[in-house]
Amino acid sequence: MKKSNIARRIVDIFNLISALGLIILFAFLNKQPVISEENKNTLNLNEQIMVLSKPIDIQQDQANVIESDSNTAKKIDNIVQQNKQIIDRINTLNIELEELEQVNATAVMKVKDHSKIAYLTFDDGPSDNTIKILDFLKLNNIKATFFVLGIPSRIDVYKRIVDEGHTLALHSNTHEYSDIYKDPQSFLDDIIALKDFIKKTIGYDAEILRFPGGSNNTISHKYGGALIMQDIIKTVNDAGYTYFDWNVDSMDASKNIQDKNIIVDAVIKQSSVLDQAVILMHDSQCKTTTVDALPEVVIGLKNLGFKFDKLTLDTPVVQFSSIK
Numbered sequence: 001m002k003k004s005n006i007a008r009r010i011v012d013i014f015n016l017i018s019a020l021g022l023i024i025l026f027a028f029l030n031k032q033p034v035i036s037e038e039n040k041n042t043l044n045l046n047e048q049i050m051v052l053s054k055p056i057d058i059q060q061d062q063a064n065v066i067e068s069d070s071n072t073a074k075k076i077d078n079i080v081q082q083n084k085q086i087i088d089r090i091n092t093l094n095i096e097l098e099e100l101e102q103v104n105a106t107a108v109m110k111v112k113d114h115s116k117i118a119y120l121t122f123d124d125g126p127s128d129n130t131i132k133i134l135d136f137l138k139l140n141n142i143k144a145t146f147f148v149l150g151i152p153s154r155i156d157v158y159k160r161i162v163d164e165g166h167t168l169a170l171h172s173n174t175h176e177y178s179d180i181y182k183d184p185q186s187f188l189d190d191i192i193a194l195k196d197f198i199k200k201t202i203g204y205d206a207e208i209l210r211f212p213g214g215s216n217n218t219i220s221h222k223y224g225g226a227l228i229m230q231d232i233i234k235t236v237n238d239a240g241y242t243y244f245d246w247n248v249d250s251m252d253a254s255k256n257i258q259d260k261n262i263i264v265d266a267v268i269k270q271s272s273v274l275d276q277a278v279i280l281m282h283d284s285q286c287k288t289t290t291v292d293a294l295p296e297v298v299i300g301l302k303n304l305g306f307k308f309d310k311l312t313l314d315t316p317v318v319q320f321s322s323i324k
Contacts, residue, residue: 115307116274116275116277116307117275117276117306118277118279118306118307118309119277119278119311120144120145121144121145121146121169121210121244121279121280121311122146122147122281122290123212123280123281123283123284124147124149124283125148125149125282126149126154127154127283127285129283129290129291130146130161130283131160132291133283133291134164136294138164140298143165143166143308143310144166144167144308145169145310146169146283147171147209147210148168148169148170148171148198150173150174150193152197152201155201158202158204159202162202162204167208167311169208169244170191170194170208170210171194171209172190173190173193174190177213177219177220177222177223178223180212181223181224181228182224183224183228183231184228184231184232184234184235185235187232187236188235188236191236194206207240207241207242207313208241208243209236209241209242209243210243211229211243211245214245214320215233215245215319215321242313243317243319244278244311244319245278245318245319245323246278246279246318247276247278247323248266248278248279249266250279250280250282250290250293251263252282252289252293253280257286257287257288257289258290260289260292261293263281263289263297264300267297267300268301268304271304272304276316277301278311279297
């Protein structure tokens with residue numbers, strides 16, 4: 001039983017005691033004879049005569065009874081007042097207990113907010129490797145995020161990503177750097193085309209994106225100048241999109257086919273100093289070792305105390321501009 005419920009039970013008991021005291025008092029009063037208004041003056045006169053005619057000791061006995069009744073009434077009043085004070089104090093304590101419970105609940109929420117979360121993210125799919133990754137994630141009840149390209153032949157994979165509770169996010173419709181990075185409007189047009197394609201085919205409204213190469217890439221300078229990413233970021237933000245970079249690089253893009261152990265070691269080492277790990281991996285057709293590394297990556301992250309989740313609009317953003 002919670003402390004607040006115990007305090008309420010105590011209040012109920014004291015209220016019951018008060019009620020019983022009042023019932024006894026009323027019962028005592030009801031035993032007294034009822035005197036009608038027309039006989040009141042006569043009775044009062046007769047009583048005065050009888051009192052005056054009684055011996056002194058009898059009068060004294062009646063005086064003692066009256067004084068005793070008066071003391072009893074005072075005691076009842078004192079009990080009622082003390083009971084009221086106790087109830088008021090219990091009510092005050094009850095309020096303090098409820099406030100303490102709220103503080104404790106807030107503290108628990110803060111602990112939850114500081115849990116270690118790993119976000120597995122995969123760029124450049126979907127492909128056959130995406131299907132293998134989805135199979136593994138389903139088997140282990142893990143949610144992830146897929147930054148996809150526009151591939152009409154893979155509509156079934158888009159649908160499976162969404163149906164199995166993952167986040168389907170935007171990467172690029174074409175992934176052609178020379179086209180998407182020549183100016184801000186070209187990039188936005190590319191993203192809108194991908195978003196519309198996904199919406200039309202599977203009814204999913206994607207709102208999260210990742211820039212090919214990340215928001216700090218320099219290859220875009222070749223096509224749009226040194227300030228192109230700064231201008232594109234502003235355009236994307238103004239259009240209402242949320243973008244994510246990463247703070248853990250699996251190194252699976254450093255080579256066409258990276259060594260599995262390098263992928264595992266890179267993820268575990270970089271994640272070990274973080275509470276929120278947004279992990280960059282790839283699921284394009286050639287990234288077979290990323291699939292191979294995934295079980296060891298998950299085990300290693302679990303051993304570090306991480307839980308897994310997908311990126312949403314409520315996830316604290318990880319962007320290169322904010323990473324210290």
